[in-house]
Amino acid sequence: MDESPPDPTAALLARADGPVTRRRIGLDLAALGLAEGDTVMFHTRMSAIGYVAGGPPAVIGALRDVVGERGTLVVSCGWHDALPYGFTGWPQLWQDAVRAEHPAYEPESSEADHDHGRLPEVLRRWPGAVRSRHPDVSLAALGAGAAALMADHPWDDPHGPGSPLARLVEVGGRVLMLGAPLETLTLLHHAEALADAPGKRFVEYEQPLLEGGRRVWRRFRDIDSSGGAFDYSAVTPSGQDPFETIVRDMLAAGIGRRGTVGAADSHLFEAAEVVDFGLAWIREKVGGGR
Template sequence: MDELALLKRAGGPVTRGRLSQDLTALGLTDGDTVMFHTRMSAIGYVAGGPQTLIGALSDVVGERGTLMVTCGWNDAPPYDFTNWPQAWQDAVRAEHPAYDPELSEADHDNGRLPEALRRWPGAVRSRHPDASFAALGAAATALMADHPWDEPHGPGSPLARLVAAGGRVLMLGAPLDTLTLLHHSEALAEAPGKRFVDYQQPIRVDGEGGGERVWRRFHDIDSSDGAFDYSPVVLEGQDPFEAIAQDMLAAGIGSRGTVGAADSYLFEAGEVVDFGVTWIERKLGQGADAGQTGEAG
């Protein structure tokens, strides 16, 4: 979309000051710890791009507040590389760079903001290669520390710490199916047929000269293809996270407003997780142990 179309959408440039006013009207406030998801084009023409948006968010939450994003790793080896011909596998194992919180790019599918925030001076990124998060502000180190290698969306994860800190989730024009915190609900929910994946990625372990590059095996819910088969309980073609979020809004959870030109939502993180766990367990059947395990090498 060109600049003129974006300008028309929002009725003019969306500046740092305008963003701050809109975010405050939505309910964001000083001292908040907030995980945010953004679709920049939905907001309109943001004068200055990600730098302006991060600046406005920082203005509103203040020095006591913290911003958080989901990053992932854009250039991680695919889960199924262990099914490639042996010579190809050997080449990857020999030379694929290890995950580096400072150098490895955030997943491009998450938009421009995660990469911008994780590069911001003072930002802290978690150690997990596939499910990394980044944070900026007073609680950044506490949120990101010791991200569990296995079940990185579950207890002890940055998502769990966001909830424990009384954090919030802000959707700035982002589709509701990108509400990453619901992966924490999936990790906690007890319902039949929970799906897991095992995979291998290179990391560095502590040591002299930057540490040793090693390949480590990881275990997690299947956050790519879905931790559960939701097809019996959602409409055909509907994303399950969107269905959960729409039911959550219908139940009066979360506030809605406009930031720039974007329909935006602000949720309490604890309410999101509690609603998600209850929704999954009620819809899919409560109390069963994990059922299927996907093997990716």
């Protein structure tokens, strides 16, 4: 006799003392230290939280409950259909087809990168959300400071000065790791962009976007946020992402708060402390202390 397919929620229910509700998430976030009026960039792994009654909207609702009308939520979106950096090495026939017909990036409708999980796509579609204009490394925000944070995302050096990440630091923002892997702490790319250390790697690439209602191709320059802005191989354990190494060292130094949200091991950091620690770490480990 054929066995019934496994229930995808069974594992979640087995390790929770009940459904994780919007109210419960809000209480756990408040206990972790998130507060009314906060501007917070969050990274989430839904499966780590447990069975969330209401799914991603319940998580966003809980975050909004805690930060209130004066607060702002921020997520990293990217663009799911962004072209790979190396598409200019494809056969000419392929390149010609892509240049002729690949859709342009549109902040209001282009899907968030699926690799970022479910929450960014849900938040960027939320009524009132604002998404930044950069096609490769867009962010989205919801709340009182959303428009100011997302405005005029620099085309070049989009993780550096004047970027939404820089503004997050300037406004005294925070970073919430809601069950998310430590290596997903995107704000460390801002530290990489600012770091003056030898061997910094850059990429140049093209993406189509809309300017004045017209589809145009624009060239961009950024740190290599995919392959690594620096060669970290000598200063990180084999098989471990460099950002995980930095965050583990940051936690060992006593930076950040740790708690449980639903069933998820979670962390709350001050954005300025993340960047300061990241800069110092890169300077010491990669730049020889310079």
